[in-house]
Amino acid sequence: MATLEVQGIHSFYGNIEALKGVSLCVNDGEIVTLIGANGAGKSTTLNTICGLVRPRQGTISLDGEVISGLPAHQVVARGVSQAPEGRRIFSRLRVFDNLEMGAFLRKDKDGIASDMERVFELFPRLGERRDQVGGTLSGGEQQMLAIGRALMARPRILLLDEPSMGLAPLLVQEIFSIVQIINAEGTTILLVEQNAHMALSVASRAYVLQSGSVVLEGTSAEVAGNPEVKRAYLGEG
Amino acid sequence: MRRRLSGPVDVTQLVVSGIGLVILLFVVYRLVATLMGGTYGVSTYASQAIFGLAQGGIYALIALGYTLVYGILFMINFAHGEIFMGGTYIAYFVIAAFDRSGFLESNPLLAIVATVATAMTASVILALGLERIAYRPLRRAPRLVPLITAIGASLFLQYAFRGLFGTGVKVYPDTHLHVAGIDILGGRYDIGGMVVRPIYFVVFLMAVTLMLALWILVQKTKMGKAMRAVAEDKDTAALMGIDVDRVVVLTFALGAALAGAAGVMFALYNKQVTHTMGFIPGIKAFTAAVLGGIGNVPGAMLGGFFLGLAESTFPTLLGLDSQLKDVIAFGLLVLVLIFRPTGILGEVLSRKRA
Numbered sequence: 347m348a349t350l351e352v353q354g355i356h357s358f359y360g361n362i363e364a365l366k367g368v369s370l371c372v373n374d375g376e377i378v379t380l381i382g383a384n385g386a387g388k389s390t391t392l393n394t395i396c397g398l399v400r401p402r403q404g405t406i407s408l409d410g411e412v413i414s415g416l417p418a419h420q421v422v423a424r425g426v427s428q429a430p431e432g433r434r435i436f437s438r439l440r441v442f443d444n445l446e447m448g449a450f451l452r453k454d455k456d457g458i459a460s461d462m463e464r465v466f467e468l469f470p471r472l473g474e475r476r477d478q479v480g481g482t483l484s485g486g487e488q489q490m491l492a493i494g495r496a497l498m499a500r501p502r503i504l505l506l507d508e509p510s511m512g513l514a515p516l517l518v519q520e521i522f523s524i525v526q527i528i529n530a531e532g533t534t535i536l537l538v539e540q541n542a543h544m545a546l547s548v549a550s551r552a553y554v555l556q557s558g559s560v561v562l563e564g565t566s567a568e569v570a571g572n573p574e575v576k577r578a579y580l581g582e583g
Numbered sequence: 584m585r586r587r588l589s590g591p592v593d594v595t596q597l598v599v600s601g602i603g604l605v606i607l608l609f610v611v612y613r614l615v616a617t618l619m620g621g622t623y624g625v626s627t628y629a630s631q632a633i634f635g636l637a638q639g640g641i642y643a644l645i646a647l648g649y650t651l652v653y654g655i656l657f658m659i660n661f662a663h664g665e666i667f668m669g670g671t672y673i674a675y676f677v678i679a680a681f682d683r684s685g686f687l688e689s690n691p692l693l694a695i696v697a698t699v700a701t702a703m704t705a706s707v708i709l710a711l712g713l714e715r716i717a718y719r720p721l722r723r724a725p726r727l728v729p730l731i732t733a734i735g736a737s738l739f740l741q742y743a744f745r746g747l748f749g750t751g752v753k754v755y756p757d758t759h760l761h762v763a764g765i766d767i768l769g770g771r772y773d774i775g776g777m778v779v780r781p782i783y784f785v786v787f788l789m790a791v792t793l794m795l796a797l798w799i800l801v802q803k804t805k806m807g808k809a810m811r812a813v814a815e816d817k818d819t820a821a822l823m824g825i826d827v828d829r830v831v832v833l834t835f836a837l838g839a840a841l842a843g844a845a846g847v848m849f850a851l852y853n854k855q856v857t858h859t860m861g862f863i864p865g866i867k868a869f870t871a872a873v874l875g876g877i878g879n880v881p882g883a884m885l886g887g888f889f890l891g892l893a894e895s896t897f898p899t900l901l902g903l904d905s906q907l908k909d910v911i912a913f914g915l916l917v918l919v920l921i922f923r924p925t926g927i928l929g930e931v932l933s934r935k936r937a
Contacts (some may be wrong), residue, residue: 419824
């Protein structure tokens with residue numbers, strides 16, 4: 347059974363159909379990437395999984411249990427957490443408080459403290475700035491905080507929405523290597539990226555989204571080898 | 584300011600600055616004249632300032648209700664003055680019963696605590712009812728819609744209380760509580776020709792205590808941090824597992840509890856309770872919230888005390904009739920809106936955000 351299974355979801359913004367029957371699955375321990383151009387529906391897919399957008403049709407299940415239709419705060423409780431597009435950290439809360447908000451539903455104080463230490467190990471710069479308010483962090487640090495905050499929920503599956511956005515190439519490398527470490531430690535990841543090259547290099551499988559539909563899926567190597575993908579997303583040929 | 588220096592001279596700005604200068608000159612002139620004239624002694628100003636601090640504490644407590652709700656929903660809850668009135672009104676029946684049974688005389692502290700608790704509970708119930716019935720269905724409506732609804736709710740509550748309890752003035756009973764030989768609730772003492780009412784100190788201290796409690800709640804507790812998270816970004820807060828509706832309910836409840844407590848404190852020295860008693864304090868507290876920078880918790884506290892002090896001391900300081908205190912209060916509002924629309928603390932906050 348797949349960890350996350352999305353079956354034929356249709357999502358709308360008003361009367362505009364943003365997702366036209368998207369299906370995908372993520373198996374336990376995998377990194378799966380969802381690539382596509384601006385406006386293809388990548389973020390909408392993640393927000394529908396998280397419960398921020400309600401699908402009109404289709405089902406989403408986590409470990410076989412249907413989660414579509416639940417409000418966002420209950421989806422988190424089931425084990426889905428997201429580092430949203432544009433980071434969306436709480437700029438007026440301290441780094442420490444941002445992480446505490448990530449663990450909002452957890453009651454195990456010791457577990458929260460040790461997870462926070464783990465986040466500071468993964469991202470030492472956050473540890474140095476734990477008492478600074480989020481708004482004073484650089485873009486890269488904010489991205490680290492967004493990922494750390496999502497990890498604080500101890501999710502079954504972590505959804506990352508464009509972690510490379512607006513970051514310098516070196517920082518992108520750093521973030522992606524940490525994403526791989528997080529995955530190696532047992533967190534299943536669904537990664538949305540415009541930087542297809544980076545995404546395909548860390549993911550085992552990939553889906554290509556175009557105008558609200560999945561137009562191609564396969565292993566990362568297969569997808570990277572597809573001539574259309576090469577032309578449109580990898581800037582080759 | 585920067586724009587004014589670099590760009591072409593803006594006529595409106597020039598006129599507005601001129602008006603500001605004239606007002607400033609007038610204020611300085613009257614101030615100097617009054618102080619040089621020496622008509623009033625220090626004791627006059629001191630007693631006015633003491634009253635101003637108590638009144639300011641009341642304004643600050645009510646203003647917090649406006650600012651908390653605005654911070655979360657970007658909506659002005661114009662019925663908040665009626666939440667203040669409702670709690671005070673309901674609690675009147677409790678304290679009047681205590682008075683008749685003799686409990687207020689035999690055990691004043693407990694009686695007052697029970698009265699305050701009643702007012703807080705009644706205010707919270709009113710506010711939560713309002714939120715559930717009038718505001719929540721309009722959460723996604725344009726911002727003007729809940730604003731108009733709030734004005735409607737305000738009138739509804741006023742007339743509901745009028746219909747239920749009549750137009751007559753209810754009077755809070757005289758209360759006395761002796762601490763170290765001083766009647767801290769009902770006493771009046773003559774100290775060097777100055778009449779001192781300890782109740783004003785009590786109200787001021789209670790207000791400060793409640794504000795400290797709120798500050799700790801908002802800054803230090805997990806629920807307080809969740810409130811601030813929701814104020815900043817509702818969707819992301821939901822992604823953390825925060826139930827946004829619950830936080831909104833909590834925010835209304837907190838603001839209402841403060842207003843209810845403020846109502847009893849107000850009635851302890853102001854005595855009279857009517858169905859319209861919430862209107863003026865409500866709109867003054869709104870002014871205080873705007874003065875301090877709406878949405879900003881310390882701003883509401885500061886704005887409340889500032890307005891209370893300004894109202895009580897400015898008429899004398901400027902040599903004006905004390906009847907003009909409302910003119911001064913709302914004049915301040917207009918001036919703040921013209922010269923510093925973000926309020927006293929507003930800009931500091933926006934700089935921090937950037």
